[in-house]
Amino acid sequence: MSDAATKTVEDLTETEAKTELARLADAIAEADRLYHQEDAPELTDAEYDTLRRRNQAIEARFPSLKRADSPSERVAPAPADGFAKVRHARPMLSLANAFDDEDVREFERRVRRFLNLGEDETVALMAEPKIDGLSASLRYEDGKLVQGATRGDGTEGENITRNLESLDDIPRSLPEGVPAVLEVRGEVYMTKGDFVALNERQAEAGAKIFANPRNAAAGSLRQLDPEITRSRPLRFFAYSWGEISEEFADTHHAFLEKLEAWGFTTNPLSRLCETVDEVLAVYGDIGERRHDLPYDIDGVVYKVDRLDWQQRLGMVSRAPRWAIAHKFKAEQAETILREIDIQVGRTGALTPVARLEPVKVGGVTVTNATLHNEDEIRRKDVRVGDTVVIQRAGDVIPQVVRVITEKRPAGSQEYVFPERCPRCDSEARRPEGEAIRRCTGGLICPAQAVERLKHFVSRGAFDIEGLGSKQIEAYYKDGLIDRPGSIFRLKEHRRKLIGREGTKITSTNKLLAAIEERRTIGLDRFIYALGIRQVGQATARLLAIHYGTLDALRQALDAASDPESEAYANLINIDQIGSAVAKDLIDFFHEAHNSAVLDDLAGELTIEAFAAPAADDSPVAGKTVVFTGTLETLGRSEAKARAESLGAKVAGSVSKKTDYVIVGADAGSKAAKAEALGVATLTEQEWIDLIGG
Ligand code: IVH
16 A cells, blocks of 8 residues: 555645545445455445545545546446345335315214224324435334335335435434334435535436425435445435334324434424314414425325224225325416526526426426436427426426317427527437437537636646636636637736736736736646536546647548547557547537637637657557456556656557557456557566566
């Protein structure tokens, strides 16, 4: 282990951080493989979590060092059939529904009849909000959380212990004195605020947008990588139990109090009521407050409070006789869809929004509703001028539920989703398998320009002293810069710059001098500065190594737009460049607006060909090498980094153009292919000798 591995994240130098990220990426990948593919983990969960947390902390401190193959971006490989199944010790029940007051009164009469209670006997009922999430069961043995499961079909659920463990509302251990076996059940949910924020992050990342907090909670909980669940803001309300080894309460309300005392969160709006009129009043009260609650609820659950009575009442067709769910009505309204607007986010994602004739739904006036994406519009066949049903069924953002086709005006046209960005007219592309269409004109699109310009001058890119985020925003707003090339023409606005409030002549001179200094730049930095999707510093460097000059890169990517071409084969043969990255690169260079930006920059700058350090006297400079099998002396990442630093090109697969294949232990088809093609193969030791130890 290197020294870096023993240092705290705060103490790492940049070089050490880089080494550490490489080590962690290898260690996490290996742990994932052992856990998911071999079912033979060598690390404890805690050790594994420590590695991931350290990786995240280093990336947070040195964002520019984040690797193309960063573990934080990777979903762990799926085990053969997703989650393991678990049988519930006691079935997880569902609830019968009541839709109006009379259903509720009938429920209470049924309870009385079943228990043969007299008129004057009080049937105390607990009224609890019905949380709109998904239920989970937590099994504690001797006070330790040993298993967490989804409801599944009620009899058999999925083992999601590691995911549930990461919720703050779920204690991993309970205080002394709890029953030896205790199953606590409740609802996993996401608050409305957290849901909106999550969707914003998802949209920025081009990832799945969730329709409502419930879907977001479900999608976040059923993640094969517990690290993803951990990063999502999930919460838990406890409200029921499964198997218990000893009784510890006589009433449901006393049970809830015990849960609180043991560290669980129970819903604060739950009320103990003595009559049906009282529960109906609570229903009305909770219903009125529904929209102000931070989480979604879809009704109120009434439960017979006495546990001995619950026991006698038992269940019928998988629902208890002692409980009922009084549902809220879905809040819908009809209105006219005036227009479909396409919004462009900071990362170029195109999102359709329905502009509506204002209408009141659930006490709020709604003027916009989300249409999610282009498939959704097509599926519902939503057209401008349609009368639509919109809904706020707890969802924070109203949705278009359906079109009332009978009210469709004659001559209406099917909606055609734009294939060009409405803000900058660049092509908007939708990669196969993705739901989101994106503008490819990042550098000039006004929706994205400021972010891109900030990136352009950031540390790993042009790194211009005196030109930070604040200045970029101000100069863009004042029209002094609008595209990367205009930074190098700022000197023409010297007077205006000096005239700006608080700007001194000396600092303007300094800034202009700093800009001049950057007129010469390395190709790798230049590529990184362009802010192409998925092209970080490491990938930019690989591209610079492989193509050498900007012209060669542009020509190659132009030719690579034909997937049958040799240029395309060469591109994806660069180690770590897969078809998704290739697609983003090709799209970027294909867009005419981006070409104009590149021409503009090329006129302002001297872009230096990538100079591989020590390449001249290295025997592997310019050679294409492939590593395969397990390397014993060097880690795979380190071996690649060494090869690249000596001027070699590291490829992912063997072809006629390969110069050397370095064969480690247990090498598979690549070694065989090298042999078949007559490509030189080296053992790890021979390689080390060749590069001079
Ligand atoms: S009691 C036997 N209480 O509603 C007890 N369920 O429609 C069964 N739910 O599967 C559950 N809030 O996921 C209970 N306060 C609450 C609830 C609640 C939400 C869910 C739960 C259940 C579903 C039945």
